[in-house]
Structures are given as structure tokens and as C-alpha cells.
Amino acid sequence: MLKRENKTDVIIVGAGPAGISCAITLARAGKEVILIERGLFAGSKNVFGGAIYTQATKEIFPNFETEAPIERRNIEHNFAILGEEDSTTITYRKNDNSSYSVIRAKFDRWAAEEAKKAGAYIVEETVVRELIKEKNQVIGVKTELEEYFADIVILADGVNSLLAKQIGLRKDIDTKDVALSVKEVIKLDNQIINQRFKLKDDEGAIVEIFGGPMLGMLGLGFMYTNTDSVTIGLGITLNELAENNYRPYEILEKLKQHPTIAPLIEGGTLKEYSAHLIPEGGYKKIPKLCDNGVMIIGDAAMLVNNLHWEGTNLAMISGKLAAQTAVEAIEKNDFSKKTLSGYEKKLKKSFILKDLKTYRELMDVMHSRKKAFLCYYMKKINAFFEMFTSVNGIPKKENYHKFIKSIFTDRKISELFKDIWAIVKLLWSILI
Numbered sequence: 001m002l003k004r005e006n007k008t009d010v011i012i013v014g015a016g017p018a019g020i021s022c023a024i025t026l027a028r029a030g031k032e033v034i035l036i037e038r039g040l041f042a043g044s045k046n047v048f049g050g051a052i053y054t055q056a057t058k059e060i061f062p063n064f065e066t067e068a069p070i071e072r073r074n075i076e077h078n079f080a081i082l083g084e085e086d087s088t089t090i091t092y093r094k095n096d097n098s099s100y101s102v103i104r105a106k107f108d109r110w111a112a113e114e115a116k117k118a119g120a121y122i123v124e125e126t127v128v129r130e131l132i133k134e135k136n137q138v139i140g141v142k143t144e145l146e147e148y149f150a151d152i153v154i155l156a157d158g159v160n161s162l163l164a165k166q167i168g169l170r171k172d173i174d175t176k177d178v179a180l181s182v183k184e185v186i187k188l189d190n191q192i193i194n195q196r197f198k199l200k201d202d203e204g205a206i207v208e209i210f211g212g213p214m215l216g217m218l219g220l221g222f223m224y225t226n227t228d229s230v231t232i233g234l235g236i237t238l239n240e241l242a243e244n245n246y247r248p249y250e251i252l253e254k255l256k257q258h259p260t261i262a263p264l265i266e267g268g269t270l271k272e273y274s275a276h277l278i279p280e281g282g283y284k285k286i287p288k289l290c291d292n293g294v295m296i297i298g299d300a301a302m303l304v305n306n307l308h309w310e311g312t313n314l315a316m317i318s319g320k321l322a323a324q325t326a327v328e329a330i331e332k333n334d335f336s337k338k339t340l341s342g343y344e345k346k347l348k349k350s351f352i353l354k355d356l357k358t359y360r361e362l363m364d365v366m367h368s369r370k371k372a373f374l375c376y377y378m379k380k381i382n383a384f385f386e387m388f389t390s391v392n393g394i395p396k397k398e399n400y401h402k403f404i405k406s407i408f409t410d411r412k413i414s415e416l417f418k419d420i421w422a423i424v425k426l427l428w429s430i431l432i
């Protein structure tokens, strides 16, 4: 199967969506590829919300909607701002198939099987410990037991990417550039889910949650409906957790008890409990993407659009683009950084770097104005609707005046100017 013992065209480390998409693209192009995964099987170690996105997934697996183990077709997207007891929710509903909820242990396993069918060679339960370099060129990997050699090594080893750090492509992640996410999968009867979320059998809903026990923190909560379970979780930046000595599971417990959330999961039984990191640094924190004989894809390259909860699509497409670059390099028999930088050019032309660039100022603005945007104004949105919906004999005009006046008494004029300036700066960077 391989050219000669332990030598192949490409070795990929990590069988998440990035590694699998890369492997399948290479295999379909007739290249020899070994995909090495430390888990018992692909997906066994993978944690996400989560939704996979149809457009990107179809680029790699054209028939996934009929063949893959998918849970529900997401037709509803809710944005819930929680107060202490109250909440404001905006719902967008459309009979759509632009995303599906999946369980990664099932989906990644299926996807890895597809890669195998296409001709990729998958080595499971094997940790890559080190990269092998010769004359400034990556030429292979060392596992616990063996050494494998290849013309190109592609790192798809996820958010921590110890291997990219080993060869100086990445630095340690700053704790403000990574979120710790905890989540639970709660088993519930299929019909109960349909009733509570107003869904029919294959339909699903997503809830993005702001405020509540995360009020004022750089963090978001999420819920996804699966066939017969509901996923609930949250992600908060590590520096926030460390500085305030917060325990994420305690915050999740409080979230589950909020009067808006509790009825959705009432009577469910805990099926699974997990934690994982999410890269949050965005465009400014993308590492060097290649060097002689090596490329980095997916979370390892910090390719996550956190505002939109998009990660798997960036992982899949970066995997595909790296694979296409590897095919070109193999055909030229040139594995230098210069040739592999074609990957970066492809990423720049794709939605991946364009989107991340669009949001390049987002995290800086949120870090500097989090007390304003993630605490004060969140509270004010619920206060507005409390005022708007109350029937108490006070003339409406008086209520409006009181509400507007409260903003000027709560916040100094200088603070208000800073808030407006931050919004203008953010919109400028997004739109211009």
C-alpha cells in the first residue's frame, strides 16, 4: 500500500474534521496518505456543540445528508439574553437545511470510514509525540512505537497543537485567546424535545445564550437539539475563569436552573459530560501556516469564527485547501515553504481568512468593553422589555423618559462616548 516501508506522500496528525477532510481529498486525488489519531477511533475524543454546516460538509462529503449519522436539521436559531429571572429571546425560523446537529463520536467515525473507502490509511490509538526534521525540513513523525516518513506532514491536531509549538510555528496560546467550554448531553424523549422546542421529527433548534450566570464575562452559552437528547454548554475565556476563580461547571449548573432554560431540559438524564478548549484569538492570532514540509489546518491553525460558532466548516475547507496544495507540491516534487505557501494564498481567497479578517477587531473590543456590552447593555435590553410590556397606570411617555434618563445617570458621558466609539470602530472594521 505504501511506497516503501514507513514512507508515504503525506502524513496527517489528528482525525477531526480538518484531518479527515484533508485525508479524503488527498486519497481521492490518488495520493498516499496516513492519518494518525490518538483516540480509540476518530471522534472518540472530539467535543463540540454542535452544528455542522451543509455547504462546507457537502464540498467534502457530497451525499452526507442521506448517508451520514446526522441528528436534526436546524430550522430555528434563537438568541436569548438572560437576566436574573427574566429573558429576551429573538427567534429566526426558516424551513432550511443549512446546518445539522450531529454527535461527533458518530459523525467523525463515519467520515473517517469514508476516508478509508477513498484509500486513506488510518492509524488509531496512536499519539504522535514529535516531528522529525532533517536539514530544516519536516520529514516525518515519531509515535510511541514507530517512526513514519512522508514528503509532507499536515498538523490537524486541534487547539493545543503541541507539534506546531515544537517546531516554532506556534507560540503558547494566551489565556485570553482561548475559551474553556463545558457541556452536557441530556437525554430526553424525542417527542418531548419536539413539543418543548416546537419542532417536527427531523427539525432542530439552536439557542445562543448571553448573560444569566455569564453576565459581564466574555462567554456564551449554547443549546442544540439532537434526535433524543439536548446539548447544553458554555464557553468562557480562560483568563476570565482564572482571574475570578470561577468554576465552569458551577456556572453551567446555574445556567441549567435559569427559569428560561430549566423547563427545556426538565426530567432529562445526564448522558455525557465533557470539556474542551476553543481558539478565540481570531485573525490576529493565526500562526505561521506552513514551513518546509509542513502545513497546519483547522483549530491547530486557530481557524475558528467564534461569533458564528463556526469551526468545523473552517476545519474541513482548510483541510481541503492544504490537500490541494500538497497535491501540487507532490506533482512538482517540491515540498519547500515557498511551494506550500500556496495553501496560505488559497486560504486568503476563501471565506476563511476573509471572514476572520472581517472580525479582526471583535475580540479586542469585547475584551476592552465587556462590562459595558456583556453586562450593562444586556441588562438594559431586558429592562427595556420589562418597561415596554408593563401595564401599571404610568403614562408610556413617562416610562420612556425614565428609561432614557437612566442610561445617562448609570453611565458617565465619557463611558458612553467610549461605548459609541467602540461600536463605530467595530462596524468600520466589519463593513469597510
Ligand SMILES: Cc1cc2nc3c(=O)[nH]c(=O)nc-3n(C[C@H](O)[C@H](O)[C@H](O)COP(=O)(O)OP(=O)(O)OC[C@H]3O[C@@H](n4cnc5c(N)ncnc54)[C@H](O)[C@@H]3O)c2cc1C
Pocket: 013, 014, 015, 016, 017, 018, 019, 036, 037, 038, 039, 042, 043, 045, 046, 047, 048, 049, 050, 051, 052, 053, 126, 127, 128, 129, 156, 157, 158, 159, 181, 182, 183, 233, 235, 276, 277, 278, 297, 298, 299, 300, 303, 304, 309, 310, 311, 312, 313, 315
Ligand atoms: C464546546 C464546543 C462547541 C463547538 N460548537 C461548534 C459548532 O456548533 N459548530 C462548529 O462548526 N464548530 C463548533 N466548535 C468548534 C469545532 O469543534 C472545531 O473548530 C473543530 O472540531 C476543529 O476541527 P479540527 O479537526 O481542527 O480539530 P479537532 O476536532 O479538535 O480534532 C483534532 C484531532 O487530533 C487528535 N490529536 C491531537 N493531538 C494528537 C496527536 N499528538 N497525535 C494523534 N492525534 C492527535 C485529537 O484526538 C482529535 O481527534 C465547537 C467547539 C467546542 C469546544
